[in-house]
Amino acid sequence: MMSVPSLIDELERTLSAGSSVQRADILRRVSDLFLLNVEAYTEDHVAVFDDVMLHLIDKIERSALIRLSKQLAPAANAPIRTVHSLAEHDDIEISGPLIERSKILSDDFLIELAKTKSQAHLAAIAGREVLTERVTEVLVDRGDDEVTLKVTGNHGARFSRPSFMKVAEKAQSDGRLAEQFVARSDIPPDVFQHLLRKATEVVKNRLLKNADSDMRVRITKTLADIATEVARERAQVDKDSYSPGTVLHLDADRLKSKVGELARAGKRTETIEALAALSKLPVPTVKNLMRQGATDGLLILCKSIGLGWPDAKRVLATVGNVSGEAETKKAFERYLALTADTANRVVRFVKSCKAISKADFQRML
Known part of the structure; x- marks a missing residue:
């Protein structure tokens, strides 16, 4: 492969006189070349492509960046600095494919994105195939209703107990979220009960109406247990006779x-x-x-x-x-x-x- 400095020098000459179409064509050819043998490249080879792509993306039009992001998203050996630069982009059309699919983005990087970027960026993170508890916590804390709904429906997302409780609180009056929540198999039983104890009648009725037979049985039993527990608590507080x-x-x-x-x-x-x-x-x-x-x-x-x-x-x-x-x-x-x-x-x-x-x-x- 040509050395990085000489390659960049050649690119500089081309870019200085080239049109936007020519610049986009250069990036397309570089990315196509990279993806042609992506699995066979050594770290040094990938580093060369990283330097070249990083140099190009500062001077390229939006459509070319969107194409590059989609190309690099599934690549396990993608150039890390280029991926980070694109994933941090404020334009979700550019950053979204990488945020949602790239496996080389670390938890620390995703957490920083979730803390600083838009709700659209958080929604892209919520759609990742696998999410750790650390990442999910930030999404639940900072995400809007749509982000919370999306991450709750993502069965590859792991939730800490505090995150489960926060979602349960939000789901008390949100039927869509409550349905996604109870469909998860990893909810602690007491958190499941907490939701049904606090849920509005509208949410309870929606859950019973739309649940499958097994879930309906579980919900009904839980509601009965709650009613019994509440009656027992009240009886303990109020020991009055119930004569007419x-x-x-x-x-x-x-x-x-x-x-x-x-x-x-x-x-x-x-x-x-x-x-x-x-x-x-x-x-x-x-x-x-x-x-x-x-x-x-x-x-x-x-x-x-x-x-x-x-x-x-x-x-x-x-x-x-x-x-x-x-x-x-x-x-x-x-x-x-x-x-x-x-x-x-x-x-x-x-x-x-x-x-x-x-x-x-x-x-x-």
């Missing part, structure tokens, strides 16, 4: 936690009174709603006051005599499909009427 004379004087949150206990104890009348108090409906109106809609009436009341399925199931068994496995399963599916908005709309309609007919009830559903 005292329980209805509790505030709404504490009364809500007692509904399941009333139903489990078989106290049908007290359970109906608690439902009426929480929904702010007269007891006779609640009884009428239950008569008109049967099981659906109970499901609507339970959903409107925000009961979890374990407590709603106890109410159905005690007040609605729903106990068979098939009937309970059917009620569970309807409860999942029923939205809080629909339930609240029915309750508002009932409050505005002196009476509700079965036809009115069915039309509201």
Whole structure:
């Protein structure tokens, strides 16, 4: 190969008089020559190409730089200084292919890019085939919603526990992110539970609707465990008796936690009174709603006051005599499909009427 100084001298002469088309042609021929035998070159050979390319890219047009970046991205033996120079470029069309695909970029280099460059650069890093915890941490800390979504959906990305927790916090009100998050197989069980404990009803319903059968079972079981744990925590704090004379004087949150206990104890009348108090409906109106809609009436009341399925199931068994496995399963599916908005709309309609007919009830559903 020609020595570096003499080659660069020749390039200087050509570049000084050459057009932009000629300069681009020179770079194309140099890069094509490099890629022709890239696997066979020694470190010294690669160093020569590195010097030449580095000299050329300062004086070349954008389209040629984009082409060079795409050419060098998959090369395991690419000239390192040229790759670094292109990968640091502010123009993501130039830097993006190398950021996303080049295997010679170190974690330290990627971390520095993630700390200083644009969200488009972070998104390119998030798409790499493999990401270590160190790199992922910076992406989660500094990335916007799209970057977080992309890196969470990248199953080649490794997450530290703090990074998992940060994504879980972001996913509480972001259905798209929550779906990507729960699809990962490496989430610690307690972090999985943390997301479902804090998630909005909209996010929970989306997860249950779109999950496959195995994931739906896992989510349902986790939600049931959470409900049990919350009830246990509240019971520990509140040791009041739940007799009819005292329980209805509790505030709404504490009364809500007692509904399941009333139903489990078989106290049908007290359970109906608690439902009426929480929904702010007269007891006779609640009884009428239950008569008109049967099981659906109970499901609507339970959903409107925000009961979890374990407590709603106890109410159905005690007040609605729903106990068979098939009937309970059917009620569970309807409860999942029923939205809080629909339930609240029915309750508002009932409050505005002196009476509700079965036809009115069915039309509201």
